[in-house]
Amino acid sequence: xxxxxxxxxxxxxxxxxxxxxxxxxxxxxxxxxxxxxxxxxxxxxxxxxxxxxxxxxxxxxxxxxxxxxxxxxxxxxxxxxxxxxxxxxxxx
Amino acid sequence: xxxxxxxxxxxxxxxxxxxxxxxxxxxxxxxxxxxxxxxxxxxxxxxxxxxxxxxxxxxxxxxxxxxxxxxxxxxxxxxxxxxxxxxxxxxxxxxxxxxxxxxxxxxxxxxxxxxxxxxxxxxxxxxxxxxxxxxxxxxxxxxxxxxxxxxxxxxxxxxxxxxxxxxxxxxxxxxxxxxxxxxxxxxxxxxxxxxxxxxxxxxxxxxxxxxxxxxxxxxxxxxxxxxxxxxxxxxxxxxxxxxxxxxxxxxxxxxxxxxxxxxxxxxxxxxxxxxxxxxxxxxxxxxxxxxxxxxxxxxxxxxxxxxxxxxxxxxxxxxxxxxxxxxxxxxxxxxxxxxxxxxxxxxxxxxxxxxxxxxxxxxxxxxxxx
Numbered sequence: 001x002x003x004x005x006x007x008x009x010x011x012x013x014x015x016x017x018x019x020x021x022x023x024x025x026x027x028x029x030x031x032x033x034x035x036x037x038x039x040x041x042x043x044x045x046x047x048x049x050x051x052x053x054x055x056x057x058x059x060x061x062x063x064x065x066x067x068x069x070x071x072x073x074x075x076x077x078x079x080x081x082x083x084x085x086x087x088x089x090x091x092x
Numbered sequence: 093x094x095x096x097x098x099x100x101x102x103x104x105x106x107x108x109x110x111x112x113x114x115x116x117x118x119x120x121x122x123x124x125x126x127x128x129x130x131x132x133x134x135x136x137x138x139x140x141x142x143x144x145x146x147x148x149x150x151x152x153x154x155x156x157x158x159x160x161x162x163x164x165x166x167x168x169x170x171x172x173x174x175x176x177x178x179x180x181x182x183x184x185x186x187x188x189x190x191x192x193x194x195x196x197x198x199x200x201x202x203x204x205x206x207x208x209x210x211x212x213x214x215x216x217x218x219x220x221x222x223x224x225x226x227x228x229x230x231x232x233x234x235x236x237x238x239x240x241x242x243x244x245x246x247x248x249x250x251x252x253x254x255x256x257x258x259x260x261x262x263x264x265x266x267x268x269x270x271x272x273x274x275x276x277x278x279x280x281x282x283x284x285x286x287x288x289x290x291x292x293x294x295x296x297x298x299x300x301x302x303x304x305x306x307x308x309x310x311x312x313x314x315x316x317x318x319x320x321x322x323x324x325x326x327x328x329x330x331x332x333x334x335x336x337x338x339x340x341x342x343x344x345x346x347x348x349x350x351x352x353x354x355x356x357x358x359x360x361x362x363x364x365x366x367x368x369x370x371x372x373x374x375x376x377x378x379x380x381x382x383x384x385x386x387x388x389x390x391x392x393x394x395x396x397x398x399x400x401x402x403x404x405x406x407x408x409x410x411x412x413x414x415x416x417x418x419x420x421x422x423x424x425x426x427x428x429x430x431x432x433x434x435x436x437x438x439x440x441x442x443x444x445x446x447x448x449x450x451x452x453x454x455x456x457x458x459x460x461x462x
Contacts, residue, residue, distance in 0.1 A: 001101050006385070011390055016352055018397050021250065021383035023383035024131075025401065036141075039254035042204055042216075042263060044185055044284060045153070046146040046315065048138065049218070049259045050200045051416040060322075062282070064308065066160060067307030070276050078373040085108070 099372065103379035106359075110423070120341050121388025122395060128334045129396035130408060134434050135327035137400070137424035141256055141321050144153050145314065150284035153310040154300045162308070166280040167303050173285060176299070178292035184280030186266050188273040192237065195224045197418035200261045205247075205270025213268035215244035220259030220418050222249040235272055242271045265360060310383035332378060338440065346447045374453050381448030385441040393433065393438075401426050 015056070020039045051057035056067035107114045156165040167184040174182045186203035199221060208214050212232055217225075227233065227246050234241040250258050264272075275281060285300070287293060290313070297309040360373055399405060401424065405412075408424040 001104060003096070004100075004104055007387070011387075011394075012393050015390070016274060017225075018141075018394060020426065022397070022401065026427070033144050035251070036145050036254050037255055039250065039257040040145045040148035041338055043200065043258050043261055044150065044187060044259070046142055046149040048141060048256050049220075049261075049420040050256075050412060050422075051414050052200075052260045052418045053414055053416045055198075057197065057414065057416070058189070060124075061149075061318070062155075062162075063311060064157065064160065070161060071169050 096375070099375050100379050103383065104377045106376065107380055107383060117345070118388040118391065119385050120344075121385060121444065122146055123323055123441060124321040124337050124341055125333070125389045125392025125436060126329060126395040126399065127337065127392075128439070129393050129436055130400055130405065131330040132394055133400040133426070133428065134408060134412070134422070134424065135323050135330065135406060136427045136429070136432065139319070139323040139327075140427040141424070142323075143259065143316075144318055146319065149315065151287040151290060151312050152297055152300065153287040154283040154285065154304065155281075155308045155310070155337065156304055157306055157308050159214075159295075162282065164275060164281065164302065165307075167278055167280050167285060170283045170285070170300055172303065173296065176286055176292075176296060178285040178289045178296060180288045181284075183284045185284055185288075186269045186273065187281055188269075188275070190262070190272050192235070195418065197260065198226070199260075199418070200264045201272050203266035203271050204263050205265050207265045207267060210244040210245070212243040213265045214247040215262055215264040215268070216248045216250060216367060218259040218261040219252045219255045220248045220420060221262060234247065237272050238274050239271050242268050244268060247418065252423075255423070259420040260418045268289075270388055294383060299445060308362050342443050342447055345444060346451075370453070374449060377449050378445060378451040381445040382441070384448075385444040386437075389437050389440045393436065397426070397428075400424065 045059055045061050047059045047061050049058065054068070054071065056063040056071070118161050122423065129306055131349065154165070155162040156168060156169075157163065165184075170182050173179050175426070187199045188201055190201045205214055215233070221227070225445075227249065229246055229249060231246045232243060234243050236242075239379075242269050244262070244264050250261070269275070270277065273281075283300075285296060287296060290300065293311050293379060298308050299312060301307050363373055400408075400422075404424075413419045
C-alpha cells in the first residue's frame, strides 16, 4: 500500500510538472500571437511552414486541388506529408 | 472504507505476485496510450496555431486559372472592386517559390517591402532560412534569376517564434521579387482583397468572378472551415490507424483473463471458502484492473506530453515534415483540453477494466472454482 501511495505521489508530481511546463509554454506562445499574426499578414497566407518540398504542401490554401496530380501525373505520393494536408475548398 | 482499503491491499498483493504480467500490461497500455495521445497533442497544437493566426490572412484571394493552374493576372483587373463600400483594400501580390539549389530547398519569395533605390534590394528573411545560409543583418546575397543575379541586403532576420509561418520566407521589394520569380511588370500572381464587412464576402467573390471570368476565389471563412475539416479528418485518420493496436491489446487481455489459470481459480475458490462474496472478488479484480489501466494510461499521457512538447516529437516530425529540408520544425505549444484527456482515458481504462472483471465474475458466480 505504501508503494502505491509513493507511486501515486510520483505520478501526481509529474502531472504537476507537466501542468507548470505546459502553462509556461502556452503563455509564452500567447504573448507572441501578435508577432505570428503579423508574419501571416506579411506572407499573405496562414499555411504552416511544415513542408517546403512541394507547393501544395507548403501553401495548401493557395494551391488548386489538382496540384499534386498536375505536378506529378501517375506519380506515387512521394512525400508522406501529402497524406496530412490537402488543398482547401474553393469558394462556391 | 476500511474494508475497501483491505480489498485494495489484497489486489496490490495479487499484482505483486504476478509482477511480470502486471509490468508487461502497464508497459503495453502506456505505449498504446502514448502513441494515441501523441497524435492528439500534435493535431490539437497545429489546429490552435492556425486558428490563432488565420484572421490575419486576406479576406479573399483571387487567382486566375489557365489550363487548371494558377496563372498571372493583370494588376488592375480587380481595381474597380475598391469602390465597393464593403471592400477596404485591393492589393496585387507578387510572390512565389524560388528553388535555391545551394540548399536544395524552395524559398517563398514575397514582394511586400517598400521599393528602394539601393543597388541591393532590402530583404527580411525567416529564421530557418537565415540559419541555413548563415545570414545576418547587413549581409548581402546574390540570387540567380533568368535576368541575371538579383542582389539583396538583409535588413532583418525574423525571430524563431514565427518560424512556423515564415521560416522559409524571403521578403523583399516587389521589383526584386518580380526579377527573381520572372513576373513581368503590370502583372501579379494573385490579388488580395480585404473586406470591411466580412458578411459581404460571397457577394464580392461573385463580383470578382465577373471581372475575371474563371477566377478562383479563396475565402478566409472557407479556409477556416477547410482547416477544421482537414485537422479533424487527418487527425482522426491518424488515430484510427492506432485502433488496431488498442484492439490487439484488449484482445490479448481478454484472452489472458478469460482463461483463468489454475492458480487464479484456486485463489478465487480459497477466497470464497473463507467467506468472501462474489462482489468482494469482483471488487478486488476491479482494483487490480484499475491500478494497471490508470497507471499505464497516465504513464502513456505523460510520455506523450514529454515526447511532443519537450522533445519536439522526433520521428513523428520526420513523417510530418516529409522530404522538406527547410521547415519551421515542430516546436509546438501545448493545447490540451480536459475533454481529450478524459476521452483518451475512457478509451483505454473502461474497456480494460471490463475485460478484467467479466471473466472473474463468470468464474466467481458459476461456482466452478469451488
